[in-house]
Amino acid sequence: MDEPPRDLPEAAQRRFAQGAFSSGLSVSDFAACLEMGLEPVGLVQGFCAMHWGAFTRTGVMGRGVTPFAGAQGGWVRNYQCPHGMVSAEHRAWGQNYEQTWIEDAWREGFNSAYVRMMEEAQELGAHGVVGVIDTENPLSDTGVMEFHLRGTAVKLLDAPSTAQTPWSTFLAGQRLAKVFEAGYAPVSIVTSVASIRVWAYCVTEYLMEGTGGAWAGAVGTFEVDQIVNAQTKVRDLARARVRATLHGDSLHGANMSVSQREYAKGDLELQSRLSGNRVRRFKDFDPLPVAQPTVRLS
Amino acid sequence: MSNPNTDLPQATEHRLEELEKGLFTSDLSVNEFLLIKEVGFHPLGFVMGSSIYHTGIQTRKWGQSQELTKLTEAMYNARELAMTRMEEEAAELGADGVVGVRLDVNYYEWGKDAAEFIAVGTAVKAEDGVSRLNQLGKPFTSDLSGQDFWTLRQTGYLPQGLVMGTCVYHIAHRGIGQTLGTTGQNVELPNFTQALYEARELAMTRMQDEATRLGASGIVGVRLEEKSHQWGSHTIEFLALGTAVTKTSDDITLAKPTTIISLDN
Amino acid sequence: MSAIRPGDAHLRDEVRRALAFLETPSSAPATAAMTSDLSIDEELNLHSISWEPVELVSGISLFSIPYGYWNWGQGEIVAASEAHSQAFATATSRIQSETAKAGGHGVVGMHIERAIHPTHVEISLVGTAVRPVGAAAINGTHIFTSDLSARDFTVLMVAGWEPLGLATGASFVFAPRRSMGAVIQQQSQNVELTNFTEAMYSAREAAMERMQRDALAMKGTGVVDVKVLEGPMHFASHAVGFVALGTVVRLAKATHQPIKPITVVSLNDLAVGFDAQTLG
Numbered sequence: 001m002d003e004p005p006r007d008l009p010e011a012a013q014r015r016f017a018q019g020a021f022s023s024g025l026s027v028s029d030f031a032a033c034l035e036m037g038l039e040p041v042g043l044v045q046g047f048c049a050m051h052w053g054a055f056t057r058t059g060v061m062g063r064g065v066t067p068f069a070g071a072q073g074g075w076v077r078n079y080q081c082p083h084g085m086v087s088a089e090h091r092a093w094g095q096n097y098e099q100t101w102i103e104d105a106w107r108e109g110f111n112s113a114y115v116r117m118m119e120e121a122q123e124l125g126a127h128g129v130v131g132v133i134d135t136e137n138p139l140s141d142t143g144v145m146e147f148h149l150r151g152t153a154v155k156l157l158d159a160p161s162t163a164q165t166p167w168s169t170f171l172a173g174q175r176l177a178k179v180f181e182a183g184y185a186p187v188s189i190v191t192s193v194a195s196i197r198v199w200a201y202c203v204t205e206y207l208m209e210g211t212g213g214a215w216a217g218a219v220g221t222f223e224v225d226q227i228v229n230a231q232t233k234v235r236d237l238a239r240a241r242v243r244a245t246l247h248g249d250s251l252h253g254a255n256m257s258v259s260q261r262e263y264a265k266g267d268l269e270l271q272s273r274l275s276g277n278r279v280r281r282f283k284d285f286d287p288l289p290v291a292q293p294t295v296r297l298s
Numbered sequence: 299m300s301n302p303n304t305d306l307p308q309a310t311e312h313r314l315e316e317l318e319k320g321l322f323t324s325d326l327s328v329n330e331f332l333l334i335k336e337v338g339f340h341p342l343g344f345v346m347g348s349s350i351y352h353t354g355i356q357t358r359k360w361g362q363s364q365e366l367t368k369l370t371e372a373m374y375n376a377r378e379l380a381m382t383r384m385e386e387e388a389a390e391l392g393a394d395g396v397v398g399v400r401l402d403v404n405y406y407e408w409g410k411d412a413a414e415f416i417a418v419g420t421a422v423k424a425e426d427g428v429s430r431l432n433q434l435g436k437p438f439t440s441d442l443s444g445q446d447f448w449t450l451r452q453t454g455y456l457p458q459g460l461v462m463g464t465c466v467y468h469i470a471h472r473g474i475g476q477t478l479g480t481t482g483q484n485v486e487l488p489n490f491t492q493a494l495y496e497a498r499e500l501a502m503t504r505m506q507d508e509a510t511r512l513g514a515s516g517i518v519g520v521r522l523e524e525k526s527h528q529w530g531s532h533t534i535e536f537l538a539l540g541t542a543v544t545k546t547s548d549d550i551t552l553a554k555p556t557t558i559i560s561l562d563n
Numbered sequence: 564m565s566a567i568r569p570g571d572a573h574l575r576d577e578v579r580r581a582l583a584f585l586e587t588p589s590s591a592p593a594t595a596a597m598t599s600d601l602s603i604d605e606e607l608n609l610h611s612i613s614w615e616p617v618e619l620v621s622g623i624s625l626f627s628i629p630y631g632y633w634n635w636g637q638g639e640i641v642a643a644s645e646a647h648s649q650a651f652a653t654a655t656s657r658i659q660s661e662t663a664k665a666g667g668h669g670v671v672g673m674h675i676e677r678a679i680h681p682t683h684v685e686i687s688l689v690g691t692a693v694r695p696v697g698a699a700a701i702n703g704t705h706i707f708t709s710d711l712s713a714r715d716f717t718v719l720m721v722a723g724w725e726p727l728g729l730a731t732g733a734s735f736v737f738a739p740r741r742s743m744g745a746v747i748q749q750q751s752q753n754v755e756l757t758n759f760t761e762a763m764y765s766a767r768e769a770a771m772e773r774m775q776r777d778a779l780a781m782k783g784t785g786v787v788d789v790k791v792l793e794g795p796m797h798f799a800s801h802a803v804g805f806v807a808l809g810t811v812v813r814l815a816k817a818t819h820q821p822i823k824p825i826t827v828v829s830l831n832d833l834a835v836g837f838d839a840q841t842l843g
């Protein structure tokens with residue numbers, strides 16, 4: 001296996017050697033950058049293509065006699081059948097477990113692309129990268145997931161170049177200017193994912209099928225604890241992970257999304273993704289006056 | 299293909315003659331029209347250029363990731379022809395530039411492996427009579443909207459030309475998959491990473507070459523587009539597009555924005 | 564590119580100061596960590612009325628509906644309406660307790676996701692906990708939740724009103740059946756299907772009435788930004804669902820404060836405006 005590319009490809013080197021800057025910013029964002037005294041020096045990007053999809057691990061679960069032991073360091077919660085029934089059809093145990101290998105692969109893909117983008121920025125002598133856009137795309141039918149990050153590298157006007165890793169932010173334009181005015185300095189973009197697999201046990205199965213009442217000895221509506229637990233945990237994990245990378249800084253403009261996939265009956269996968277801007281307060285907030293309300297005549 | 303600079307169709311000549319009499323047509327909205335007037339330009343007419351191009355066939359190696367240079371050339375030349383014809387129309391009108399340029403590709407049922415490349419925009423002229431032609435003596439082109447054109451002028455920049463670079467790339471079908479099947483793990487595929495990286499960088503470098511030729515100091519609003527056209531999912535065109543700009547003034551005349559809360563929905 | 568002249572000197576100084584601060588090795592954060600999904604505009608709006616974001620919070624609930632309730636019948640599908648209201652109430656109390664733990668006084672800009680399946684209802688709520696700057700924590704039951712944006716919240720507060728919570732009402736009913744005879748008879752006529760009208764009318768009224776009941780229980784004097792979501796269920800076309808949602812408000816000051824908006828004419832075309840998100 002080849003070493004993952006650590007150096008910039010030759011085409012990128014050539015591009016940087018040229019005089020003109022390029023910027024992925026819209027004109028208004030470009031104008032706002034100049035206002036802030038940040039000079040765009042180039043569009044920077046990073047990629048990582050990961051082999052994807054061969055790890056759903058359906059085989060691990062099945063209807064074994066005992067629950068899956070869980071991945072190293074992963075979170076697990078087991079559910080035991082209260083009915084005391086033993087039958088091949090009866091789901092005697094259930095489990096919510098963290099799919100750490102998916103989280104690890106995702107982290108590796110994202111971080112590699114991020115590091116490469118920042119390398120490009122450093123190559124250009126940039127102080128920061130603004131307007132970062134990240135996409136993760138499955139490459140058609142190739143079983144490959146591509147992580148692609150891009151942004152516009154900027155230099156602080158008349159400032160010496162620095163050996164430090166550039167700062168980065170999803171924001172650009174007036175929104176970034178307002179972040180500075182509000183007393184925050186951008187530190188870096190942060191993202192995290194959490195992946196939880198749910199293997200329903202009998203109680204969950206019956207409740208989801210709508211036959212839970214018969215077992216509980218009453219007809220009516222009941223909360224489905226196992227799934228609520230997984231849904232809550234998947235969000236908690238993503239938040240805790242992001243919080244752990246903040247080191248006391250704040251997270252601004254967070255975006256949380258959760259997707260759900262059903263592989264088979266009673267076999268669910270939940271994935272949450274949280275991203276945002278890590279920002280550091282450099283001065284106290286001095287509140288602006290209440291903004292002037294306007295009505296547009298159009 | 300004959301020289302595109304001299305062969306505008308008859309109907310076009312006629313339409314342009316009418317425009318020269320002082321009538322202007324434009325697909326600009328009222329807002330864009332007013333903002334363009336605000337920075338001292340007057341719209342002259344709606345201009346376009348088109349080219350129907352037959353894209354040749356290039357064999358792709360199933361297991362290899364590579365650039366398909368013939369297709370790259372076809373995609374590039376066809377757009378360039380459409381653009382040049384549009385510039386030609388604009389020059390005919392005595393324009394300094396074209397704003398709001400849109401580049402489109404159409405496929406028709408009657409033309410297998412053929413595509414129509416179209417460029418449309420609004421030709422504009424500076425009202426102070428000073429020429430704003432670009433370094434090559436041609437009208438500048440730009441895909442900026444009227445609003446963006448106004449904003450850019452406030453920062454002291456002037457568009458020089460819509461620049462683009464393209465790269466058609468074939469991505470290998472298999473090869474690496476086999477070694478992976480056994481490991482059952484998620485690992486990086488360095489070959490894929492390299493290929494995609496290379497393809498996009500090539501498109502961007504080519505775009506930047508165009509900007510350098512125009513003597514531009516930079517490119518704003520760069521977009522990266524990925525299209526499969528009609529070649530199947532493993533062949534992708536990476537297209538980089540942006541507006542090359544040069545600085546004409548050091549003054550930033552953009553007023554400090556007022557904070558407002560809009561009560562409109 | 565050479566130096567840029569005029570522009571906004573103050574802003575440029577702030578940017579310099581901020582970035583210099585990042586480079587100082589011991590630039591320990593001055594305040595406690597905050598997480599928020601608000602935009603900078605929303606945050607500035609909040610600060611202008613002396614409120615601040617504290618933490619990203621969420622609440623989830625999923626209730627089962629006994630099997631067979633969607634089969635053809637008459638009148639209201641009581642279990643579905645109940646499951647919906649229980650799930651909403653439970654998710655709300657969870658987001659309230661997370662907010663209380665984080666020290667927030669309310670949740671603004673709450674995203675509401677609702678999924679209704681034949682045998683269960685799932686409600687997920689995510690939003691940003693906010694409080695008056697530096698205020699002490701309060702009891703979970705006094706925390707308001709609202710899907711109003713921080714911007715709407717600000718304007719509301721400036722005008723002297725306060726949000727109290729989200730009121731909801733749901734009602735799921737069966738569409739009445741027409742007898743074969745009626746179908747044939749009405750085939751070529753334009754007639755109002757009065758029993759249909761009645762059924763839909765009363766179901767909609769029921770959802771609205773439940774929402775109002777919620778609002779009154781919160782001692783509100785009004786419900787703003789009411790959304791009524793309705794339509795046939797995708798899994799059972801003979802059943803129709805109505806859900807009403809809105810933010811309960813009450814006057815916090817003695818009188819309503821006029822906000823006196825100024826008028827502007829925008830030179831932006833909605834269709835053309837694009838930001839960095841459209842790249843790629």
